[in-house]
Amino acid sequence: MAIDVKGVLSPLSAIGTLFEHPRTITYPEVKKEIPRGYRGFHINDLESCIGCANCQEVCMNEAIDMVHPDREYNPKNGSGCVPRIDYGRCCWCSLCTDVCPPSSLKLNNECIHADRDSNNFLYMPKNRKDIS
8 A cells, every 4th residue: 555645745735834924914903995986884964864765665685774863853854764774684785875865875985893793783874974
């Protein structure tokens, strides 16, 4: 019976990678620049949101539901509701931003969210005025 020398020595070739420089970035110490136009989290100009629920109707993943906010932002908001996004279901297709009549719902570049509690993925879009 012959010994398979190549099969015995091939795992030892991994030792050479111990001395190589890593090819990944060390996040969060080093952050990559996010390209312009990247689809991140939703922002909503609550002063212009009319509560029409078009975003909820067009969402193919049923990731958007309309909820009552803690205070009234726009007197022209007939329903008194604003969108809440479930990022466990959202596919960032941006259809909701396309059908928003006052263009109050947009996507920004922020895209990092990690949490052990799945209830924290129900996200009230940040008010555009609060971000600047």
